[in-house]
Amino acid sequence: MAPAHAHHKGGGGGRGGQDALPYKQAFELVENAMPVAQVVLVTTMPRGSLQIAQPARLPELFLKSYAREFHLEDRLTWQSILSGQPVEAAGVLGSSSRFATEFLQGSGFAHAAAAPLKQPVLEGYPGALHVYRTAEQGPFSADEVRRLGHLAEEIDQMIQKAREARRGGEQEPDIWLTPRPPARLFAIDERGHLLVNNQDFQKLDQRLREMIAEQARVRLSKLNGQAFLADRVQIADARGDLWTFRFVTYAKYPAIGAEPVVIVAMQPSCGEWALVRPADLAADNELARLIPALRFMRQEFSRGPTLGEISKQVHLSPFHFHRRFAELLGLTPKHYLLECQITRAKSELMSGKKELAQIATDCGFAHQSHFTSRFKQATGLTPTRWRRIAAERRSVQAD
Numbered sequence: 001m002a003p004a005h006a007h008h009k010g011g012g013g014g015r016g017g018q019d020a021l022p023y024k025q026a027f028e029l030v031e032n033a034m035p036v037a038q039v040v041l042v043t044t045m046p047r048g049s050l051q052i053a054q055p056a057r058l059p060e061l062f063l064k065s066y067a068r069e070f071h072l073e074d075r076l077t078w079q080s081i082l083s084g085q086p087v088e089a090a091g092v093l094g095s096s097s098r099f100a101t102e103f104l105q106g107s108g109f110a111h112a113a114a115a116p117l118k119q120p121v122l123e124g125y126p127g128a129l130h131v132y133r134t135a136e137q138g139p140f141s142a143d144e145v146r147r148l149g150h151l152a153e154e155i156d157q158m159i160q161k162a163r164e165a166r167r168g169g170e171q172e173p174d175i176w177l178t179p180r181p182p183a184r185l186f187a188i189d190e191r192g193h194l195l196v197n198n199q200d201f202q203k204l205d206q207r208l209r210e211m212i213a214e215q216a217r218v219r220l221s222k223l224n225g226q227a228f229l230a231d232r233v234q235i236a237d238a239r240g241d242l243w244t245f246r247f248v249t250y251a252k253y254p255a256i257g258a259e260p261v262v263i264v265a266m267q268p269s270c271g272e273w274a275l276v277r278p279a280d281l282a283a284d285n286e287l288a289r290l291i292p293a294l295r296f297m298r299q300e301f302s303r304g305p306t307l308g309e310i311s312k313q314v315h316l317s318p319f320h321f322h323r324r325f326a327e328l329l330g331l332t333p334k335h336y337l338l339e340c341q342i343t344r345a346k347s348e349l350m351s352g353k354k355e356l357a358q359i360a361t362d363c364g365f366a367h368q369s370h371f372t373s374r375f376k377q378a379t380g381l382t383p384t385r386w387r388r389i390a391a392e393r394r395s396v397q398a399d
Contacts, residue, residue, distance in 0.1 A: 078255045
């Protein structure tokens with residue numbers, strides 16, 4: 001098979017219009033700095049697994065085999081994230097690695113290196129920049145690997161600047177009773193050791209940390225021979241405010257280590273999802289085509305669009321849309337619509353200008369008692385209590 005770079009020069013920025021993230025420029029930076037056969041951008045996702053996000057027009061077999069099985073073997077990405085350093089394949093994969101022998105060599109590549117990226121697609125979700133070479137091009141030198149690390153830092157800054165421009169100066173309202181840490185992804189092994197983002201994990205309040213550790217322990221004990229368990233979990237912090245996580249438990253995850261591991265993904269807010277464009281996930285057409293549905297739901301949530309209406313936006317049947325949306329994004333359309341409603345309600349509660357009945361109507365709830373019950377189900381607190389705690393927090397900040 002010919003190397004996967006066959007028709008590529010640059011990286012999937014073309015469909016994003018004025019506010020495209022600078023993947024094309026990023027890839028050109030790398031290609032101008034050193035000889036490579038292929039540059040690939042991999043990101044972690046809120047569903048608790050890895051995703052090839054860039055470039056567009058990669059061979060279908062390359063993408064499908066990665067999505068089906070080789071993301072579990074991708075030590076290149078995980079070791080660069082865990083170490084915070086650029087890594088070279090020979091140093092982290094080992095000669096018997098299936099990722100090297102079947103995935104890379106099967107695609108015509110003999111050498112690879114990767115460098116960590118802070119949040120290449122979604123805020124708080126790390127990833128890695130991969131570079132591959134053919135046998136003829138030879139291995140990456142230590143100096144080239146170091147240079148790749150510096151380029152990745154430069155690319156992080158480019159992406160962050162472009163994301164701020166995409167936000168257009170419009171800051172998402174601060175609707176958190178307890179501040180969220182910058183990182184949204186954690187990994188815990190069966191000894192209870194935190195493997196990634198330990199510093200940010202320590203910024204969570206003590207009750208959240210204890211409950212996450214307990215939930216991880218319970219899930220590891222429940223595997224019972226299953227390869228994989230995934231579920232959505234709400235955990236209350238010290239104020240009683242609920243945080244939503246996706247816990248994904250792997251019996252075997254060679255990409256991280258030999259032991260079982262739990263990936264804990266803090267679910268993005270609807271504002272964070274809203275900053276993602278189809279072009280950000282240009283490598284995967286199926287995932288990219290779901291992204292406009294997020295924007296439609298965020299615009300229309302207050303009138304309660306049906307699943308049929310939403311799926312029509314992306315030209316899929318309701319059944320197929322629902323199944324793939326949940327699989328690829330890690331939440332259901334219903335959960336996302338509720339997230340939009342609750343976010344708007346919190347913003348209105350915080351401003352203090354409207355009565356509860358008006359907020360209920362404006363956010364698309366049938367009536368005030370329906371609003372109260374759904375709000376409490378989603379946050380752990382009644383709207384009145386949530387508003388009181390938010391006001392107390394604001395007055396403390398003002399002092």
